[in-house]
Amino acid sequence: MTEVTAIPMEHGLILAAVLFALGFAGVLVRRNIIFMLMSIEVMMNSAALAFVVAGSRWQQADGQIMFILILTLAAAEASVGLALVLQLYRRFQTLDVDAAGEMRG
Amino acid sequence: MSFNLLFLVFLFPLLGFLTLAFSRGRISENAAAVIGVGSIGLSAALTALLGFQFLTHPPEGGAYTQLLWTWMNVGGFAPQFSLRLDGLSLVMMSVITGVGFFIHLFASWYMRGDEGFARFFSYMNLFIASMLFLVLGDNLLFLYFGWEGVGVASYLLIGFWYKDPANGLAARKAFVVTRVGDTFMAIGLFILFHELGTLNIQDVMARAAVVWPQGSTTLTIAALLLLGGAVGKSAQLPLQTWLPDAMAGPTPVSALIHAATMVTAGVYLIARTHVLFELSPFALQCVGVVGAVTLVMAGFTALMQTDIKKILAYSTMSQIGYMFLALGVGAYQPAIFHLMTHAFFKALLFLSSGSVILAMHHEQDIFKMGNLRKHIPLVFWCMLIGTMALTALPFTSGFFSKDEILHEAYLTGHTDLWLAGLFGAFLTAVYSFRLIFITFFGPERWRKESHAHHDAHDAHADEAHHGLAANENPHGAKTLDHHIPLLVLLALAIFGGFIHLPLDGVLPHAVIADHHKGGAFIEYLPLIVTLMGIALSWYLFLKNPALPERLKNGAVTKYIGKFWQSAFGFDWLYDKLFVQPFLWLVHINRNDIVDVVITKIPNAFHSAHGFFAATQNGRMRNYAFAMGVGACLVIVVVLL
Numbered sequence: 001m002t003e004v005t006a007i008p009m010e011h012g013l014i015l016a017a018v019l020f021a022l023g024f025a026g027v028l029v030r031r032n033i034i035f036m037l038m039s040i041e042v043m044m045n046s047a048a049l050a051f052v053v054a055g056s057r058w059q060q061a062d063g064q065i066m067f068i069l070i071l072t073l074a075a076a077e078a079s080v081g082l083a084l085v086l087q088l089y090r091r092f093q094t095l096d097v098d099a100a101g102e103m104r105g
Numbered sequence: 106m107s108f109n110l111l112f113l114v115f116l117f118p119l120l121g122f123l124t125l126a127f128s129r130g131r132i133s134e135n136a137a138a139v140i141g142v143g144s145i146g147l148s149a150a151l152t153a154l155l156g157f158q159f160l161t162h163p164p165e166g167g168a169y170t171q172l173l174w175t176w177m178n179v180g181g182f183a184p185q186f187s188l189r190l191d192g193l194s195l196v197m198m199s200v201i202t203g204v205g206f207f208i209h210l211f212a213s214w215y216m217r218g219d220e221g222f223a224r225f226f227s228y229m230n231l232f233i234a235s236m237l238f239l240v241l242g243d244n245l246l247f248l249y250f251g252w253e254g255v256g257v258a259s260y261l262l263i264g265f266w267y268k269d270p271a272n273g274l275a276a277r278k279a280f281v282v283t284r285v286g287d288t289f290m291a292i293g294l295f296i297l298f299h300e301l302g303t304l305n306i307q308d309v310m311a312r313a314a315v316v317w318p319q320g321s322t323t324l325t326i327a328a329l330l331l332l333g334g335a336v337g338k339s340a341q342l343p344l345q346t347w348l349p350d351a352m353a354g355p356t357p358v359s360a361l362i363h364a365a366t367m368v369t370a371g372v373y374l375i376a377r378t379h380v381l382f383e384l385s386p387f388a389l390q391c392v393g394v395v396g397a398v399t400l401v402m403a404g405f406t407a408l409m410q411t412d413i414k415k416i417l418a419y420s421t422m423s424q425i426g427y428m429f430l431a432l433g434v435g436a437y438q439p440a441i442f443h444l445m446t447h448a449f450f451k452a453l454l455f456l457s458s459g460s461v462i463l464a465m466h467h468e469q470d471i472f473k474m475g476n477l478r479k480h481i482p483l484v485f486w487c488m489l490i491g492t493m494a495l496t497a498l499p500f501t502s503g504f505f506s507k508d509e510i511l512h513e514a515y516l517t518g519h520t521d522l523w524l525a526g527l528f529g530a531f532l533t534a535v536y537s538f539r540l541i542f543i544t545f546f547g548p549e550r551w552r553k554e555s556h557a558h559h560d561a562h563d564a565h566a567d568e569a570h571h572g573l574a575a576n577e578n579p580h581g582a583k584t585l586d587h588h589i590p591l592l593v594l595l596a597l598a599i600f601g602g603f604i605h606l607p608l609d610g611v612l613p614h615a616v617i618a619d620h621h622k623g624g625a626f627i628e629y630l631p632l633i634v635t636l637m638g639i640a641l642s643w644y645l646f647l648k649n650p651a652l653p654e655r656l657k658n659g660a661v662t663k664y665i666g667k668f669w670q671s672a673f674g675f676d677w678l679y680d681k682l683f684v685q686p687f688l689w690l691v692h693i694n695r696n697d698i699v700d701v702v703i704t705k706i707p708n709a710f711h712s713a714h715g716f717f718a719a720t721q722n723g724r725m726r727n728y729a730f731a732m733g734v735g736a737c738l739v740i741v742v743v744l745l
Contacts, residue, residue, distance in 0.1 A: 024729075027726070027729050028726055028729060028733075029726075031726075097725050098724055098725075101723035101724050
């Protein structure tokens with residue numbers, strides 16, 4: 001078997017970390033809740049990528065199983081999240097999360 | 106009828122106090138009088154029955170002890186809440202409830218119309234209950250409980266007319282000064298308990314003789330500390346300054362608390378613990394010296410007072426000095442005898458003075474009275490008989506007791522104390538008859554013209570509601586609740602000397618080597634001295650009143666008179682020694698250095714609270730950031 005010039009695991013993990021950081025930064029800096037949800041998707045997918053990379057490194061199917069699980073989770077999250085977004089918009093007439101904060105510390 | 110009803114004696118006044126205290130303002134004056142006077146009446150009747158029983162069928166060993174319950178039980182310290190009835194406590198109980206009842210009756214006349222009528226009687230009942238605790242307690246702790254109780258009642262009653270700040274000041278002064286003595290006494294009790302392991306009076310007496318040799322230092326310290334407590338309560342040198350101020354209270358209070366009963370508690374304490382003093386001759390000697398010095402000093406001071414109640418206050422101080430002198434020479438029985446007769450005639454004098462004060466419309470200055478015997482003859486006779494008993498003229502009660510004290514002081518060889526007592530008798534005669542002559546004889550100084558003359562001098566002192574109106578004569582009371590107490594006490598002041606006290610089993614007799622030492626001359630000397638004093642008083646204040654006036658303005662005598670009038674400057678001295686430095690300390694520590702440190706703790710909590718509250722701002726992105734930072738921190742911690 002020719003040694004597939006496999007992509008080193010480190011590269012995959014670094015890509016996952018970069019994606020995670022970008023997603024997290026998106027959650028922090030965006031005020032529009034739709035974009036925040038999208039950023040969370042990015043973070044989830046970065047985690048899923050890390051699983052796939054690890055699965056390929058150890059030649060185990062578990063990584064891909066976890067990927068399927070995370071995919072399902074993301075779908076569920078998106079449906080619940082979008083429902084919440086609809087409710088938020090109905091009540092506050094805006095998608096800005098900061099405007100929705102009613103607590104005064 | 107049996108002795109186990111003993112607890113009822115103090116229960117009645119206690120219930121009276123509670124009833125009156127909780128029904129304040131909701132019951133009529135008459136109901137309050139019935140409850141207040143009736144509770145003491147029941148106590149007095151019960152005391153009479155118990156006394157009769159005690160004298161006809163004495164209990165075994167001359168004392169009956171009633172154990173009510175064990176107060177507490179902590180590490181071997183188990184003071185009993187028990188009452189002890191013996192000769193001494195019977196005498197004290199009779200004086201307290203008997204004289205107390207008549208003073209209550211008089212007070213129901215004196216206080217009528219006062220807005221605090223029920224409050225007054227609730228305090229008076231509290232006082233009687235505490236005083237009965239004090240004399241019936243079989244335990245020094247129990248005694249101390251009553252001791253503090255009477256202190257509180259005294260404080261409440263001195264400041265009874267609390268709307269005048271001066272009365273509140275007098276009450277606080279009395280409370281604080283006696284508290285100094287109480288602290289000494291408490292330390293004395295600690296020493297006794299530490300050394301003897303018990304506070305039961307009988308056990309303490311029995312063990313003290315076993316544990317301590319004659320004149321041991323610890324014992325002397327303990328006895329002197331007890332003396333400190335007695336001195337505070339009985340207004341003896343050096344804690345005597347509170348008694349004259351205590352006259353700010355209503356006159357029945359002065360009669361009951363500051364003449365007849367509470368101030369003699371110190372005498373009772375020393376008589377009760379006489380074994381300790383017997384074992385420590387130095388402490389006993391101190392008792393005698395304190396008494397002798399106080400009686401002479403108070404005599405000089407009384408000579409210069411113009412307030413009728415203050416004269417009587419200083420004479421009380423002086424008479425208690427006699428009792429201390431008697432205790433100091435080992436004449437315990439005459440001391441208690443004088444305590445009883447003094448309670449009779451001093452209560453009579455105070456109640457009469459109260460009657461005089463009301464007849465003169467709240468005027469207390471004897472130099473604004475005069476010739477009152479024409480207007481209030483009954484009070485005049487009461488006052489005269491009381492004064493005769495006070496100066497120990499023959500056929501009065503005071504004659505028997507004071508004579509016995511002086512005689513035993515002489516026979517036991519305490520010639521110095523005897524001389525002081527003799528000189529005190531002379532002073533007593535001068536100042537008491539000065540009071541009689543100025544108040545009841547001489548010109549009618551309260552007539553309008555003399556009044557105007559006084560007004561010119563001190564217009565500010567003469568308030569509108571004080572003193573008689575123009576052309577008004579002093580008029581006496583005509584009701585039975587005024588007459589009966591006076592007449593009963595009058596009879597007691599005359600015949601009280603014939604009462605034989607059942608003290609033989611409780612207090613020892615003085616040790617007298619030669620009963621016939623001195624002879625008749627020594628026996629008659631006090632009487633001669635007293636008569637000389639009366640003659641001098643008559644000459645100075647009735648025959649030749651210009652002479653004392655001249656002396657008052659003399660070059661040297663003026664300052665001596667001022668010195669005497671200020672009670673030898675003790676108030677000034679204590680003001681400079683204690684009050685001023687204390688106020689100075691208070692001033693420099695007005696920000697309370699402890700408080701500054703302590704408030705740091707709540708302040709720290711407060712700022713922490715502010716910080717954490719600020720983080721709960723409801724901004725989701727902040728939470729997400731905090732979560733991210735926290736997760737990073739956890740990872741860092743795990744990796745490191």
